[in-house]
Structures are given as structure tokens and as C-alpha cells.
Amino acid sequence: MDSNEEVVLTASKRNCHAVMRLERLKRDQINMMNIHHVAGGPYKGILINKIADDMNNVGVPEARMEFMAYLHNRDSVTDTVKDQWELKFWFEGGSGGLSRKKAFTEYFQELVSAKNLPKNYIGFIKRALVLLQKSRIIRRVELEVQEREGLFPDNELPPIKSFVTVFTPDSYCYQHVPEVAVSNKNFLTFKVRAAGEGYLSLCAVYGDLERKTYEVVLGAEENTQSLIRDSSMGPVKAHAQTVNLLSEDEFRFFWISWEGHVISVGRGAKVGMQEFLRWRVPPNRQFHINCLAVSTSRLGKGRWEFAEVLEEKDFHREVRRSKVKLSLLWMAKKQRMLQLLEDAYPDPLPVNIIFKKSVVKQSDNITAIVMLKDLQKKGLVREVETGFWVRMQTWAEVSPHDVQLVKELPLVADKDNIKVAIITALFEEKLAVDAMIDNKRTYLKCKTEGESEVYTLGQIGKHQVVSTKLSRKGTGEDAEIASENAATNLLGIFNQVRHVILVGVGGAVPHHTDFSQHVRLGDVVVSTPVDSGGSQYIYCQKVEKIPGGLGYNYNTRTWGSTDKTLLKVTQSIRHQVESRPYSDRPWDGLVEEGKDTLRGDESSFHRPPMQRDRLYMTQADGSMVQCEHPRPRSMYGGRGFKEGQVTVHYGTVGSGRIVARADHLRRNFAQLNGVKAYDRDYFALLEGLEGGGNDSFLVIRGCCDYSDGTKKEWRPYAALAAAAVMKAVVTRM
Structure with a gap:
């Protein structure tokens, strides 16, 4: 004390x-x-x-x-x-x-x-x-x-009960409740006091509300309905009319059960009675529940109370801190090794480079090898030659199809029918794109020396397509050369390709006051010129300050398609969505289908909670303040806006680390050039396409941060959103 x-x-x-x-x-x-x-x-x-x-x-x-x-x-x-x-x-x-x-x-x-x-x-x-x-x-x-008053027989003594109270603010901001153990249970009883919209999520992984989560909403739609969703803000799987279910003046008791992979919810403290929601979870969405989180919405604050019966073992449980810490450390190293292999894919990496970049001590090499072998058992990696490892796609991450490891690419009988190519740079982007391709097969040309290549052939709509991924093993000039060579190789092998779509993640360009100009996380930007003479992609090579404080000179390079096929299709989809905002958008269902396909344990393609989309503004003194996102004047904002779902924006995609990462330059450059998103300097790839004679391209960027697409939290979902928009475009061609 x-x-x-x-x-x-x-x-x-x-x-x-x-x-x-x-x-x-x-x-x-x-x-x-x-x-x-x-x-x-x-x-x-x-x-x-x-x-x-x-x-x-x-x-x-x-x-x-x-x-x-x-x-x-x-x-x-x-x-x-x-x-x-x-x-x-x-x-x-x-x-x-x-x-x-x-x-x-x-x-x-x-x-x-x-x-x-x-x-x-x-x-x-x-x-x-x-x-x-x-x-x-x-x-x-x-x-x-x-x-x-009165005596109780000894065998009926009331148990010792522990009550955990949780307060939730008037915003959709989950509070995790690790002190309430659920991993060894199949039901919970609790009470809640709130004006409406009480959210309870049952999760597989602490802190992860997107990948494996069941969300129960009590008193939704102004306390008139209740729902069960597959993941936070995910698709509704069960629905019931429940008028005035919650109260801001008194506690109401509820129970929730997940026994036998059936999620059921009812009123009162007695499990099984007064049930009003039920969802039988399909096999591909089943998981073991390990943790709990609760939230309320803008309707008002909430107070939750969970009761547990304490047993003797609860008082004598010792936490082995050193073992837990060591376990977490090796989990982090395993994720680092997996990330290195994902970045390098399709190139293999030697084990000494993997260990060096994962900070594995020489004395721990045996443990690290065992961990790689464990990843290999799961199908996530493969030792292609002694001491050389490559990342592999598993059937849990993408739908089953034929994958061949080859020394040289075979003759592809139908390659002359392939007119559309899709290029990605991140492993998540490749997984998301491949989830959109039907009847696919993959050829992985994996070399320990020289260039490796990966091509997935298949069908989108009526079109034969091919997708590939750039290796990010190199940095700086080496990485640019790899990008240019990848474009040259692609157009050389598949010489009938006429349309190339660059699909992946980028950084949104927000607007702090005008909703119609505001791009936020989870949205998608499609590269279209702002006017008839505008460009689709602009790269800033150099910035010079104009003497006298009058602004900046930007040395730029621009690209645009002379073949307008993809741009016309994009314009057609845009007109359809904006003229009928209440109808389903062509990418909505594709996003949900993609999440069902991409269900691997090592990847999460669900949308992160909205409260994790934080918007900041840099003030004149250089300090940063958090601010609210601008809101639409009407429910749909006049341009197909739907809360918590993908909104597509149209404008130029920009690049250049100098402008993308300096806030004042970022906003100024975007305003001057109609830039809606920035990416990680893929100008070398466009130069390669241009050198290969390609005159029809489209850049589609799902927004995962407010920089240039380097932050990880929103990256899988942003990649999936971009892939879904890509499929909508190709299907319409």
C-alpha cells in the first residue's frame, strides 16, 4: 500500500x-x-x-x-x-x-x-x-x-458465487471479458440493463471478433428485433421480433447456449426455457468457443453481470507465468516465419534467412525446425529442397483444386483462351483472388535459384483468367525489377491476355467533413480518370517546395488505358449501384461467399469492428487528434452506401512514399490529382505492362489503412473486398 x-x-x-x-x-x-x-x-x-x-x-x-x-x-x-x-x-x-x-x-x-x-x-x-x-x-x-431464517441441510448449502460486472459505452465498442471462463462450458446465464442493442460475441480467439465469432444482438432496430450473426456485423443467421426486450431502467435476465453447435438464446435465468433465437451452425463454421465479449450501441450505455460458482480448485490454480510467456514468444516467432514465407511466395527461403529474420538463436534452431515441421503437417509450408521452405495454400484457406509443383511450366492447352490476368503482391491478396475463381488449377514453379512463378488458371463468369503473385522477398530497386520481370513473364507466357487487373490493398484518402468524398477502411477504390484526359494511376517521383511558401511542385509519371473496355464496364456497374441504392450491390454476396471459403486458422478475412476504424487529423502545430467520420445525410448517402459493408469509390490511385506518408503532402497531392487511394509503389509493374504492349488495365485497391496499405489489421478483409469487386467487373465484361 x-x-x-x-x-x-x-x-x-x-x-x-x-x-x-x-x-x-x-x-x-x-x-x-x-x-x-x-x-x-x-x-x-x-x-x-x-x-x-x-x-x-x-x-x-x-x-x-x-x-x-x-x-x-x-x-x-x-x-x-x-x-x-x-x-x-x-x-x-x-x-x-x-x-x-x-x-x-x-x-x-x-x-x-x-x-x-x-x-x-x-x-x-x-x-x-x-x-x-x-x-x-x-x-x-x-x-x-x-x-x-430457516435451516438448510448441509448438502443444500448455497454455493459461493462470483459476479463480474462489465460496463459498455454508448458506442459499438466491444469489451472483452476474459475473467468469465467459457471454454469449459456450453451455456451462460447473465443479466443486462440497456436501452437496446446489446451485443454479445462468443469467440474462438481472444481479441479476434472477425475470424471465428458468433454475435448475438439483443434489442436491435430500436429494441424491436433480435439476431444471431456469423461474426461481428456479419450475415444474419437467425432473427426474431422482440419488442421492448431490453430496459434501461432494470436488469433483464437471459441465457445463451452453444451445446452441440446449436446457438440458442432465451429469456430468464433457466437455460432452455423461453427460447426466442436458434441457429444450427453448419460444419464449415463450427469452432470451439474460448472467450466472450460484450458491447452496446449509440442507443445508450449498458451494464452486464455474469455469475460463476467458485469451486475449491479456483482458489488454488497457479498461473505458470514463465511457461505462458515462453509459449507466447514462440507463437510470435512462428507467425513471423509464416509471414516471411508469405511475402516471399512463390520464392522459397533458406532456413538460415528464416531464422535470422525471425530472431531465432542458434541454440533454439532445433525448436524452430520442429515448428516448421508442425506448419508442414498442417499443409501451410513445404520443404521443397533440403533447407528451403515455401508457403503453400491449404484447402482450409481456399477451395480444393489441383496444385502442381513443377520445375518448368507445362504447355497449357487452353492458354490462348485466357484474355484476363489478375496480379497480386500479398499472400492474402492471392488467396482472396483465387477464392473468386472457379474450376481452377495452380502451377507453382519453385526454384531455389532464379525466379519462381505461380499461376492459377480458371474461370470467372464466361471468361478464362489467370492470377499470379509478385514476390516481396526483395526491397527497393530489387523489388521493382522483380515486379517488372513478373509482368514481362506473364504477358510472354499468356500472350493472348488483353486485360490486366491489379488487385490488392491500399491506403484510403479520407475527407474529414464531406461524406460524399470520404473513403474509409474496408472501402474499395477503382482506378478511373477524374475527367476524359485524366490518368488512372499516378506516381510521384520527387517533391520540391516552391520558394515563398506557395506550395509544392510534384514530379510525376502517369498511366491510363487506351482500351476503354474495363472502364466502360466499371462505369456501367457504378451507374447501376448509384441509381438503385436500395438494391443488392454485385459484390455484397461475393464478399460473404469469399469469407465462407477463406476459413483457414492462420488467416482472417472477416471485417474488423467499426470502432477500429479510427480517423485522425493533423493540426497546424503538428499534433494529431481523433475525429468522427462524416455521416451521410440520408440512410444510403445517395451512392449505394450501406453501414458496415463495402462501398466502392472511383478515382485515381496514387503512389510515392514521399507523398503517401506525409499527411500534409498526402492531402494536397490527392486534392490536386483526384487521388482516392495510395498503394505501395507498383509503378514498376505498370512500366512492365506498358513495355509488354498492354493497353487495358484496372487497379482495384481495398483500403486497409490511411497510409499506403502497409498496416495489417484490415488487410485480409480489404483484399477480399477488392477481389469481390474484381469478380463483379470481370463477370460483367
Whole structure:
């Protein structure tokens, strides 16, 4: 305890029950006029207030416990007093949910320990005060006791119950509840108080609400409906009319069960009764539930309470911190190794480079090899030659099809029918594009020396297509040469290709006030010229400040298609969507189909929660402030806008790290050139296409950040959104 703090006890009455508040206070917060006794000796630092007529309101407790105490009079055979105790806890700010649960569980364990169990009320309160002195996390404890009548048989003693309280703000912002264990359960009972739109998500991975999550919405649509969704803001799988289901004035009890992969929800505290929602989860969407998260919406704040029965083993569970830390460290190294192989794909990497870039010590090489072998068992990587590893697509990540590892590309009988090529640069982008291709087969030319290539052939609509991925093993000039060579190789092998689509991620160009000009995360930008003489893609090579502070000169290079086929198709889709905003957009269903296909454990293509799309503005002094996204004046914004779904924008795609990553240059350059998104300098690829005689291209960028597409959180979903728009374009050709 802080040397400037004291523990103060205040006793009072509440609803005819005895209440004792124990709290740690700074000395300047204590009114010494109210102090009745200052303890000394072993109880130094404890102050006793005079009995209070009433105690000030300190807000809702953050956790509580209930138990029954049986006090037996040693001079009597039959006299037994039964008291029902409730302990309420408040905690220091900044402490996490698991830390809080551990703190109040250990506090209670020591309080009722058989070894030091107090024999009377006074001893019990003294012990509670001393334990609060020792705690670094618990700030305040209230003990409320009421006498109960009647005897209970020993085998019917009420259990010790632990209650976890969660407060959710008036925004769609999930609060994870790790202190409520669900991995060993198949149901939960809880109560909630909110005006409407209470969200409860059951997840496979802590912190991940997109990949494997079932979302239950209580009181949606202004407290008139309830839903079960597949993932956060995902497709609705079950629906019910539930008028006035929630209340902002009182708690309402509910239960949720997931036994046998059936998600069911009902009213009350008795599982199985008053059910109003049910969804039988299909095999491809089933997973083990490990964690819980809750939220409310803009309708108002929420308060949730979850109860657990505490058993003896809960008081003696020891956390093996060192083993957990080591396990997490190796998980991070495994992800790093996988990421390196994904970037290099289709090129293999030697094991010494993998270990060096993953910071694996020489003494840990055997462990790292075992980890690579484990990834190989899962089908995620393959050792193509001794000491050389390459990333592989698994059937859990993309639909099953023929994949051949070849030394040289075979003669493809129908290659002359392939008129459309799709180029990607990231592994997530390749997975997303391949999920859109039917009847596909993949050829992986994997070389430990020289250039590796990968081509997936198949069909989109009535068109034969080919997709490929650039290796990102190199950086700087080497990477640019690889991009140019990849374009040359593609057009050389598939010499009948007439249309090339660059599909992947980029950085959105937002507008802080005008919704009609605002591009945000999860949206897609299609490269179209802003006017008849405009370009589709612009690269900034150099920036020069104009003397006198009059602005900047930008040295640029631009590209545009002379063949307008793809642009005409794009314009047709744009006109359809904007003229009929209430109808389904051609990419909506494709996004959902893609999420069903791309269900691998190592990849998440679900949309991140909307609260993770944070918009910032740089002020004149260089500081950054977070601001609200501009909102549409009408429900659909006049251009096919749907909340939480993909919106497509049309304009120039820009590049050049100088302008993409400096906020003031970024906005100025975008405004001058009609840029809606930036990407990671793929100008060398366009030069290669231009050198190969291609005169019809389209750049489609799903927005994963507000820079140039380098941040990872939104990247898989943005890649999937871009791939879905690509398929809509090709299908319409």
C-alpha cells in the first residue's frame, strides 16, 4: 500500500442491513473530524470512522461475491445464525479483467481460509481490513450482511458465487471479458440493463471478433428485433421480433447456449426455457468457443453481470507465468516465419534467412525446425529442397483444386483462351483472388535459384483468367525489377491476355467533413480518370517546395488505358449501384461467399469492428487528434452506401512514399490529382505492362489503412473486398 494512504472503515445501515465500507484513501481525502479510532500495533494504518447515518454514493461495484455464513453458539447445541454476505469490489484504474478477478478471488480465499478463519464478526472485519492493506489492485470493499431464517441441510448449502460486472459505452465498442471462463462450458446465464442493442460475441480467439465469432444482438432496430450473426456485423443467421426486450431502467435476465453447435438464446435465468433465437451452425463454421465479449450501441450505455460458482480448485490454480510467456514468444516467432514465407511466395527461403529474420538463436534452431515441421503437417509450408521452405495454400484457406509443383511450366492447352490476368503482391491478396475463381488449377514453379512463378488458371463468369503473385522477398530497386520481370513473364507466357487487373490493398484518402468524398477502411477504390484526359494511376517521383511558401511542385509519371473496355464496364456497374441504392450491390454476396471459403486458422478475412476504424487529423502545430467520420445525410448517402459493408469509390490511385506518408503532402497531392487511394509503389509493374504492349488495365485497391496499405489489421478483409469487386467487373465484361 502507498505510504501516503490509510485504510478507512465506515459502518452504516442500508435497507435495514449492516453495511461496512473499507477503502484505501489518501491522507488529504480523510476527514479527521469523523474518525472514531486510530488503530496501532499490527493494525497501524487503519482508521475507524464514526457510524454514519448514510454513506455517499460511490458508483456501481465492478465485481461482487455472495456466500452464506453459519455461526454456531458453542454454548448451545441447536442455535445457529445464518448470515447472507455480499462482498462488493472496486479496483484501481488500469488493472485488467483477469488481474481483477485474481485479486478479489485471492482476497476472498485468504479471508475465509480455514487456517486463519476468524471466530467472530470483529475478527472477520479486522482480517478484511488487513487484507485490503496488502492489496495493490483492490481500492474499496463493501461488506453487506443480512440474517436469514430457516435451516438448510448441509448438502443444500448455497454455493459461493462470483459476479463480474462489465460496463459498455454508448458506442459499438466491444469489451472483452476474459475473467468469465467459457471454454469449459456450453451455456451462460447473465443479466443486462440497456436501452437496446446489446451485443454479445462468443469467440474462438481472444481479441479476434472477425475470424471465428458468433454475435448475438439483443434489442436491435430500436429494441424491436433480435439476431444471431456469423461474426461481428456479419450475415444474419437467425432473427426474431422482440419488442421492448431490453430496459434501461432494470436488469433483464437471459441465457445463451452453444451445446452441440446449436446457438440458442432465451429469456430468464433457466437455460432452455423461453427460447426466442436458434441457429444450427453448419460444419464449415463450427469452432470451439474460448472467450466472450460484450458491447452496446449509440442507443445508450449498458451494464452486464455474469455469475460463476467458485469451486475449491479456483482458489488454488497457479498461473505458470514463465511457461505462458515462453509459449507466447514462440507463437510470435512462428507467425513471423509464416509471414516471411508469405511475402516471399512463390520464392522459397533458406532456413538460415528464416531464422535470422525471425530472431531465432542458434541454440533454439532445433525448436524452430520442429515448428516448421508442425506448419508442414498442417499443409501451410513445404520443404521443397533440403533447407528451403515455401508457403503453400491449404484447402482450409481456399477451395480444393489441383496444385502442381513443377520445375518448368507445362504447355497449357487452353492458354490462348485466357484474355484476363489478375496480379497480386500479398499472400492474402492471392488467396482472396483465387477464392473468386472457379474450376481452377495452380502451377507453382519453385526454384531455389532464379525466379519462381505461380499461376492459377480458371474461370470467372464466361471468361478464362489467370492470377499470379509478385514476390516481396526483395526491397527497393530489387523489388521493382522483380515486379517488372513478373509482368514481362506473364504477358510472354499468356500472350493472348488483353486485360490486366491489379488487385490488392491500399491506403484510403479520407475527407474529414464531406461524406460524399470520404473513403474509409474496408472501402474499395477503382482506378478511373477524374475527367476524359485524366490518368488512372499516378506516381510521384520527387517533391520540391516552391520558394515563398506557395506550395509544392510534384514530379510525376502517369498511366491510363487506351482500351476503354474495363472502364466502360466499371462505369456501367457504378451507374447501376448509384441509381438503385436500395438494391443488392454485385459484390455484397461475393464478399460473404469469399469469407465462407477463406476459413483457414492462420488467416482472417472477416471485417474488423467499426470502432477500429479510427480517423485522425493533423493540426497546424503538428499534433494529431481523433475525429468522427462524416455521416451521410440520408440512410444510403445517395451512392449505394450501406453501414458496415463495402462501398466502392472511383478515382485515381496514387503512389510515392514521399507523398503517401506525409499527411500534409498526402492531402494536397490527392486534392490536386483526384487521388482516392495510395498503394505501395507498383509503378514498376505498370512500366512492365506498358513495355509488354498492354493497353487495358484496372487497379482495384481495398483500403486497409490511411497510409499506403502497409498496416495489417484490415488487410485480409480489404483484399477480399477488392477481389469481390474484381469478380463483379470481370463477370460483367
